[in-house]
Amino acid sequence: MKRYSVFAVAREALRYHSGWERAWRSPAPKRHYDVIIVGAGGHGLATAYYLGKNFGITNVAVIEKGWLGGGNTGRNTTIIRSNYLQDPSAAIYEKARSLYEDMSQDLNYNVMFSPRGVLMLAQTQHEIRGYQRTAHANALQGVETEFVSPQRVKEIVPIINLDGPRYPVLGALWQERGGTARHDAVAWGYARACSNMGMDIIQQCEVTGVRVENGRVAGVDTSKGPIDCDKLGMLVAGNASVLSEMAGFRLPMESVALQALVSEPIKPCMDVVVMANTVHGYMSQSDKGEMVIGGGTDGFNNYTQRGSFHHIEETVRALNETFPMVSRLKMLRQWGGIVDVTGDRSPIISKTPVGNVFVNCGWGTGGFKSIPGSGWGMAELMATGHSSLTESFTIDRFKEGQFIDESVAAGVAH
Amino acid sequence: MLILECPYCGVKAEETELHAGGEAHLKRFGPGSSDDDFHDYLFMRENPKGVHFERWRHINGCGKWFHAARCTMTLEVFGTYSAQTYEPPQDIRDAISAKRPDWSWREFK
Numbered sequence: 001m002k003r004y005s006v007f008a009v010a011r012e013a014l015r016y017h018s019g020w021e022r023a024w025r026s027p028a029p030k031r032h033y034d035v036i037i038v039g040a041g042g043h044g045l046a047t048a049y050y051l052g053k054n055f056g057i058t059n060v061a062v063i064e065k066g067w068l069g070g071g072n073t074g075r076n077t078t079i080i081r082s083n084y085l086q087d088p089s090a091a092i093y094e095k096a097r098s099l100y101e102d103m104s105q106d107l108n109y110n111v112m113f114s115p116r117g118v119l120m121l122a123q124t125q126h127e128i129r130g131y132q133r134t135a136h137a138n139a140l141q142g143v144e145t146e147f148v149s150p151q152r153v154k155e156i157v158p159i160i161n162l163d164g165p166r167y168p169v170l171g172a173l174w175q176e177r178g179g180t181a182r183h184d185a186v187a188w189g190y191a192r193a194c195s196n197m198g199m200d201i202i203q204q205c206e207v208t209g210v211r212v213e214n215g216r217v218a219g220v221d222t223s224k225g226p227i228d229c230d231k232l233g234m235l236v237a238g239n240a241s242v243l244s245e246m247a248g249f250r251l252p253m254e255s256v257a258l259q260a261l262v263s264e265p266i267k268p269c270m271d272v273v274v275m276a277n278t279v280h281g282y283m284s285q286s287d288k289g290e291m292v293i294g295g296g297t298d299g300f301n302n303y304t305q306r307g308s309f310h311h312i313e314e315t316v317r318a319l320n321e322t323f324p325m326v327s328r329l330k331m332l333r334q335w336g337g338i339v340d341v342t343g344d345r346s347p348i349i350s351k352t353p354v355g356n357v358f359v360n361c362g363w364g365t366g367g368f369k370s371i372p373g374s375g376w377g378m379a380e381l382m383a384t385g386h387s388s389l390t391e392s393f394t395i396d397r398f399k400e401g402q403f404i405d406e407s408v409a410a411g412v413a414h
Numbered sequence: 415m416l417i418l419e420c421p422y423c424g425v426k427a428e429e430t431e432l433h434a435g436g437e438a439h440l441k442r443f444g445p446g447s448s449d450d451d452f453h454d455y456l457f458m459r460e461n462p463k464g465v466h467f468e469r470w471r472h473i474n475g476c477g478k479w480f481h482a483a484r485c486t487m488t489l490e491v492f493g494t495y496s497a498q499t500y501e502p503p504q505d506i507r508d509a510i511s512a513k514r515p516d517w518s519w520r521e522f523k
Contacts, residue, residue: 239463241461241462241463242463250458251461252457252458252459253459253461254459254461255461255463255486298434299433299434300416300434300468301461301462301466301468301486302486302489303463303486303487304486304487304488304489308415308416308429309415310415310429310430343456343457398453398456398457399449399450399453
């Protein structure tokens with residue numbers, strides 16, 4: 001692999017950009033791999049990358065039924081934060097956030113991480129207490145957040161309207177080191193690094209069955225033929241229930257549609273991420289100038305990758321109240337992704353009833369921000385059988401009542 | 415947009431008039447049941463890619479609960495029926511079989 005650098009740009013500029021290589025190979029699948037990862041989204045590729053980087057396991061295939069990063073990795077609103085209430089969540093999200101900080105250098109791929117700050121508005125008395133509690137918890141966890149006054153909010157976001165008729169801004173939880181990154185680049189950067197380590201990324205290859213022999217995984221059947229493996233990792237978000245049924249076990253999660261939309265591009269007007277959970281809307285401005293807006297999930301099971309229209313209306317109505325200047329903006333595109341939601345709104349990163357099958361799902365509405373931390377922990381779990389980052393996120397926690405309750409932090413907006 | 419016909423008042427209601435109530439025909443396990451049954455009752459929901467049975471409430475209408483048979487891939491509605499039943503009625507199953515001959519859902523097919 002040729003490294004990307006300012007010298008590479010200069011060299012290619014002098015020869016009509018004829019020397020750029022493909023970022024990753026697209027090989028035909030081999031007969032056997034040590035590890036097969038199903039799902040070439042951010043989480044799957046990050047798991048493969050840290051398997052190679054941290055544990056030297058490079059005989060790995062990453063299988064994807066569509067195209068690389070075409071699921072929720074390419075459909076989210078790219079927000080990165082780690083201001084969660086519970087210790088296990090704060091640990092894994094903070095690990096992820098800190099890995100984002102030097103990801104561009106680590107992968108030699110510009111993921112455009114922009115630590116511009118994330119502001120979560122408190123618009124009811126209940127939310128004030130909730131966020132103050134989170135700020136205290138974060139202080140104990142070593143995650144830098146603070147609860148700020150409405151005046152400070154106005155300084156950070158001059159375009160905000162503090163005294164909305166229905167929900168005035170009463171304060172906010174401010175994480176200065178949160179921000180955004182370029183979602184596609186995260187998937188592409190990991191894919192390029194994995195391919196460079198000799199891993200095979202096989203796109204348009206749908207898993208049609210999981211072969212289990214003597215209680216252990218033997219391989220998978222795919223649309224490109226059977227492939228054997230020693231270990232199998234499932235990182236397929238909304239389709240996790242479908243894949244786990246193939247392996248013969250069930251997961252405590254449901255799939256629902258979550259929507260986002262972007263406006264026409266405008267001049268820079270807001271250099272932070274603002275989330276308003278009470279009114280179900282959150283917004284940031286992309287580098288192209290589009291306002292990137294996320295809304296709520298549908299209330300019913302759904303695999304259609306589009307959401308209900310009335311949720312857009314709710315979201316936009318709420319944002320109009322908080323940001324009156326966006327009321328004349330035209331919306332350019334709207335899309336949906338299928339998110340996998342568990343009972344306590346926390347992910348499942350766990351061994352399964354089938355030997356050597358590992359599952360990582362249930363990120364619900366907050367998968368993008370966790371990609372590197374999730375991959376780091378999942379790789380450790382798959383390689384060694386244990387990871388301190390993921391040990392609380394087992395499938396069994398529901399039976400044991402050991403919930404990691406993040407329904408307040410992660411119930412709707414991300 | 416999802417449109418369901420309320421089997422009680424006959425109104426064809428779109429989803430802002432309705433409230434989704436989750437998986438249909440749950441068997442309740444409470445005190446005295448095994449840990450596994452209680453766990454499955456609380457957390458293990460059917461999450462099929464295809465035919466699904468759900469409870470809905472006509473919340474901004476007559477206020478009554480009812481059942482719906484729906485496809486989660488296409489949002490196609492096969493039919494709605496009364497809440498006073500433990501299993502999908504035969505006419506609903508026939509309507510599904512006409513369009514999805516291989517369907518199955520929990521113990522029903």
